[in-house]
Amino acid sequence: MRRAWIVVWKDVLSERRSKESLNALVFFSILLLFVFQFALGPERARVEAALPGLLWLGFILSGLLAFGRTFLVERENDCWEGLVLTPGDKSAIYVGKLAGNVLLMAVVEAVLLVLFAVFFGLDFTGVLPGLSLVLALGTLGLASVGTLFGAITAQMRARELLLPVLLLPAVVPILLGSVSATQTVLLGQPLAEAAAWLKLLAAADVVYLVVGLLTFEFVLEG
Amino acid sequence: MRERAASPAFDLMVQAEHLRKTYGPTPVLDGVSLELGAGQGLTLLGPNGTGKTTLLRILATLLRPTSGSLRIAGADALKEPEAVRGAIDMVGHGSWVYEDLSAMENLRFWSIMGGHDAAQTRLHTALEEVELDTVADQRARTFSAGMKRRLALARVLLGRARLLLLDEPFTGLDRAGRKWLGEFLMSFKARGGALIVATHSFDAGVGVADRVAILAGGRIVLDRPAAELGPDDLRRLYDELAMGPETAS
Amino acid sequence: MAARVLGWLAALALVAGLVAAFGYAPREAVQGNVQRIMYLHVPAVLTAYLAFGLVFLGSLGYLLTRRPGWDRLALAAAEPGVLFTGITIASGSIWGKPTWGTWWTWDARLTSTAVLFLVYVGYLLLRGMVDEPDRRARAAAVVGILGAANIPIVHFSVKWWRALHQPATILGPESSPIATPIALALFTNWIAFTLLFAYLLAKRMQIARLEDMHAG
Numbered sequence: 001m002r003r004a005w006i007v008v009w010k011d012v013l014s015e016r017r018s019k020e021s022l023n024a025l026v027f028f029s030i031l032l033l034f035v036f037q038f039a040l041g042p043e044r045a046r047v048e049a050a051l052p053g054l055l056w057l058g059f060i061l062s063g064l065l066a067f068g069r070t071f072l073v074e075r076e077n078d079c080w081e082g083l084v085l086t087p088g089d090k091s092a093i094y095v096g097k098l099a100g101n102v103l104l105m106a107v108v109e110a111v112l113l114v115l116f117a118v119f120f121g122l123d124f125t126g127v128l129p130g131l132s133l134v135l136a137l138g139t140l141g142l143a144s145v146g147t148l149f150g151a152i153t154a155q156m157r158a159r160e161l162l163l164p165v166l167l168l169p170a171v172v173p174i175l176l177g178s179v180s181a182t183q184t185v186l187l188g189q190p191l192a193e194a195a196a197w198l199k200l201l202a203a204a205d206v207v208y209l210v211v212g213l214l215t216f217e218f219v220l221e222g
Numbered sequence: 223m224r225e226r227a228a229s230p231a232f233d234l235m236v237q238a239e240h241l242r243k244t245y246g247p248t249p250v251l252d253g254v255s256l257e258l259g260a261g262q263g264l265t266l267l268g269p270n271g272t273g274k275t276t277l278l279r280i281l282a283t284l285l286r287p288t289s290g291s292l293r294i295a296g297a298d299a300l301k302e303p304e305a306v307r308g309a310i311d312m313v314g315h316g317s318w319v320y321e322d323l324s325a326m327e328n329l330r331f332w333s334i335m336g337g338h339d340a341a342q343t344r345l346h347t348a349l350e351e352v353e354l355d356t357v358a359d360q361r362a363r364t365f366s367a368g369m370k371r372r373l374a375l376a377r378v379l380l381g382r383a384r385l386l387l388l389d390e391p392f393t394g395l396d397r398a399g400r401k402w403l404g405e406f407l408m409s410f411k412a413r414g415g416a417l418i419v420a421t422h423s424f425d426a427g428v429g430v431a432d433r434v435a436i437l438a439g440g441r442i443v444l445d446r447p448a449a450e451l452g453p454d455d456l457r458r459l460y461d462e463l464a465m466g467p468e469t470a471s
Numbered sequence: 472m473a474a475r476v477l478g479w480l481a482a483l484a485l486v487a488g489l490v491a492a493f494g495y496a497p498r499e500a501v502q503g504n505v506q507r508i509m510y511l512h513v514p515a516v517l518t519a520y521l522a523f524g525l526v527f528l529g530s531l532g533y534l535l536t537r538r539p540g541w542d543r544l545a546l547a548a549a550e551p552g553v554l555f556t557g558i559t560i561a562s563g564s565i566w567g568k569p570t571w572g573t574w575w576t577w578d579a580r581l582t583s584t585a586v587l588f589l590v591y592v593g594y595l596l597l598r599g600m601v602d603e604p605d606r607r608a609r610a611a612a613v614v615g616i617l618g619a620a621n622i623p624i625v626h627f628s629v630k631w632w633r634a635l636h637q638p639a640t641i642l643g644p645e646s647s648p649i650a651t652p653i654a655l656a657l658f659t660n661w662i663a664f665t666l667l668f669a670y671l672l673a674k675r676m677q678i679a680r681l682e683d684m685h686a687g
Contacts (some may be wrong), residue, residue: 003334003335003337004333006330006331006335006358007335009331010320010323010327010331011410013323013327014320014322014323014670017322017323018322049529060325061640073320074321077316077318077319077320077323078314078315078316078317078318078319079313079316079320081282081284081316081318082335083335084284084316084334085282085283085284085307085310085311085312086307086336087304087308087336087337088304088308088337106322125485128497142468145617148613148617149614150534152597152610152613154247155606156601157600158600161627162593162596162597162600164505165593165597166377166593166614167597168589169586169589169590170590170595170617170618170621172586172625172628172629173621173624173625173627173628173629176628176631177628177665179444180632181360196631197631198627200624200627200631203624204628207621207624211616211617211620213615214651215534215612215613215617216614216615217304218612219560219609219610220532221284221303221605221609222607245602245603246602247685286605
């Protein structure tokens, strides 16, 4: 879809020039690392044991920030109405914004992985393919709901409060599945062991995407 | 005290009947009806805060009225807003300009979103028409309010809108700017488009109007062909109807 | 008026249910009288599912027709739904305390129900924060639809998550074949709760209609 692509193009351009979101999100990830370490104490073993959970905690917290800003550029520039009035299928906008969020999350996740590897002396190279698959499935699920709910809360005064309240319960399955699958992968076990979880993640992704695609036009009205 | 002219029975772009909009117990619009034909311009006068913007947004299908009916270009705008949105464009308080993008990039974005041809030459021609071609590649952040509005008008040029809604388009423009905008709107009408200008200052907007309407107390209290009203008549009626009987001279 | 009839029916059925639960049904061998809370817990969760099914229906109805009646249905079903979900969780927790020794052990069913509770409390919070009726209805409808679509996914994910750590705890009648008195008592209470829900739903819809008329 040409229009989905132009939305991504516009957001990437805006972001590249203003550098608002990406820098802050990356810095936020670094901070999270320190916070996790301080919260768990100096023992390396504790962090390693909690690693899958910490990773996804980091992704979700960063995701909350990122998804809340999905339509920020529209709000700041008063362009929301312009999007509402565009003729044709609004789900193209959803796809474009979703793609933008996935890109953003991918960068954040890559940074977080590198940081974890550096600060805790971990080696992800062996498990990278499997890990990437889990990250991809989980991130798609988070972003599809996050983009949809981000749009719903975009025009509200209480959006910073309402987005987590709505998003976190909705993505419980993604969290459970991603953490379990990540654990399997990080333990060096073959991917087939996590097959059930991966299927669940994929099924959840499909459901969330379909709901998002079908209902986005109703969110984007006035 | 309500005076309303009958409109000739030709191609009606806008048919609004008994539009009401309430926020809680207070009605912002209390039974607004108006009609507008293709190639016609309507100036909607009213003091600030009387619901002009609300009415404009309802006509743009950005807001749903609490009750009433609205037909745009013959289609039911409340049942199928999507069907009519392609024919509507709006230049409101926000001008739909992404500040981090250049003028050309903004036009490219909105053209593609609107499903129009976004060839470089076409975009550049539009910028020339609104006299922004010299700053085509500059970031919109550096533009003045007037320039942003001209960029919005370039966007309108590239579209296929048949109904143009403008909310206070003359504010912040100097004399040359106002003259320029007036000419732009006249040529829009000449091409068969209908337009509605909402404003609280009537020296500017009235020039393009075929009809003038005054919105006060949530209702249209005057709706007359502009030809019937001289500038003094209009001012007098405006003071009476819009500002309340106490201020009438 | 129909609401009043429902109210009386519900009251009668609830009394019958109490009698069935405490008088008619037998005392359970292992768990003792605490097990009787099942006659509260199971009907409550069934009624909650009914409620959220209606929320889904109302949400869908509004998005397709834009008629406020559907949105009122969604709202009027969500509030009792959250109530019954809360009752499910509380009764489940109380039921488990003597058996587990603690108030909460992340049992699969209870956890799924808790997530459901959070989803629909969020739904109600969202409704409370949007003033414009059309926007509120649309936003709530989308959240309601996703929430309903998510129910099976949540159920399975929590179940598998628990299976990783512990076999499922026995907190329901599925573990052994159900004796007739128990089934009858369960059934009576289920009918009673459904009638109670219907009464609450009807009443809440009445109130919502009055609120809308007053606002418009």
